[in-house]
Amino acid sequence: MNTPLTLRLRLAALALLAEAAHLGWEALHGGIVTHHLLQRADLPGISNAWGLLVLPALGAWSAGRWRAWRDARWKVALGVLLPLVMGAALSIAFRLQWQAGTEALFFSLLLAALVLPAHRPESLLGFVLGMSWTFGAVIPLVIGGLLALISWLVRGVARWAWQFVGRASA
Numbered sequence: 001m002n003t004p005l006t007l008r009l010r011l012a013a014l015a016l017l018a019e020a021a022h023l024g025w026e027a028l029h030g031g032i033v034t035h036h037l038l039q040r041a042d043l044p045g046i047s048n049a050w051g052l053l054v055l056p057a058l059g060a061w062s063a064g065r066w067r068a069w070r071d072a073r074w075k076v077a078l079g080v081l082l083p084l085v086m087g088a089a090l091s092i093a094f095r096l097q098w099q100a101g102t103e104a105l106f107f108s109l110l111l112a113a114l115v116l117p118a119h120r121p122e123s124l125l126g127f128v129l130g131m132s133w134t135f136g137a138v139i140p141l142v143i144g145g146l147l148a149l150i151s152w153l154v155r156g157v158a159r160w161a162w163q164f165v166g167r168a169s170a
Contacts, residue, residue, distance in 0.1 A: 007063045008059075008060040008063040008064060009060070010063075011059040011060060011062070011063040012056040012057070012059045012060040012063075013056070014059065015055040015056045015058070015059035015129075016052065016055070016056040018055070019051040019052055019055045019056075019132070019137070020052065022048075022051070022132070022133060023048060023049060023051065023052065026048060032047060032048050032049050033047075033048045033136065034046065034047045034048070035048070035135060035136055035138075035139055046136060046138045046139065047136070048132075048136035048137070050136065050137060050138045051132055051136055051137035051138075054128070054137035054138060054141055055128065055129070055132065055137050058121070058124065058125050058128060058137075058141070059125060061121050061125075062080075062120075062121035062122045062124070062125040064121070076122055079117070079120055079122040079123050079126070080122045080123070080125060080126040081126060082112075082116075082123075082126065083118070083123045083124070083125075083126035083127035083130065083144075084126035084127070084129055084130040085130065086105065086108075086109055086112070086127065086130065087126065087127040087128070087129065087130020087131040087140060087144075088130040088131070089105055089130075090102065090105045090106060090109070090130070090131060091130065091131050091133065091134035091135065093105055094134060094135075095134055109147060110147065110150070113147040113148070113150050113151040113154075114150070114151065114154050116151070117151065117155065118147055118148055118150075118151035119148040119149070119151040119152035119155070120148075123144075123148070124141070124144045124145065124148055127140060127143075127144040127147070128140040128141050128144055131143075131144075
């Protein structure tokens with residue numbers, strides 16, 4: 001039986017196991033990575049170990065939305081998969097030190113956030129999962145959160161303007 005709580009717990013446990021495996025691999029290959037703000041060692045660092053808290057919480061939060069979308073699962077799947085692929089592509093471009101590709105992907109993400117509902121929890125989960133193997137979970141959460149905020153604001157203003165125009169023409 002897939003109650004909302006069961007689904008949340010399953011997704012949170014899956015995210016926890018995936019992140020524990022990732023951190024175990026890092027620990028066996030030189031230690032758990034710490035990312036410094038602005039890539040400067042004299043600034044504070046954020047350990048990838050924070051992913052043990054961030055990813056399960058994000059998975060449980062987004063699972064609450066999946067129940068509401070039971071009649072349109074392809075929308076949820078697309079809402080997770082597209083940001084996951086974009087986040088992974090951005091991570092790969094960064095790892096390959098392909099500056100032009102990294103910039104192009106980032107600005108295409110920004111453009112996509114303007115026209116697609118990137119503010120949904122499942123989109124944020126996909127984006128963070130796609131980038132977490134390179135940047136940990138916290139930095140992608142901050143970047144994805146800003147993209148989600150931009151998406152929410154633009155879509156909200158567009159909805160308000162559409163309603164305003166509809167009332168003015170009536």
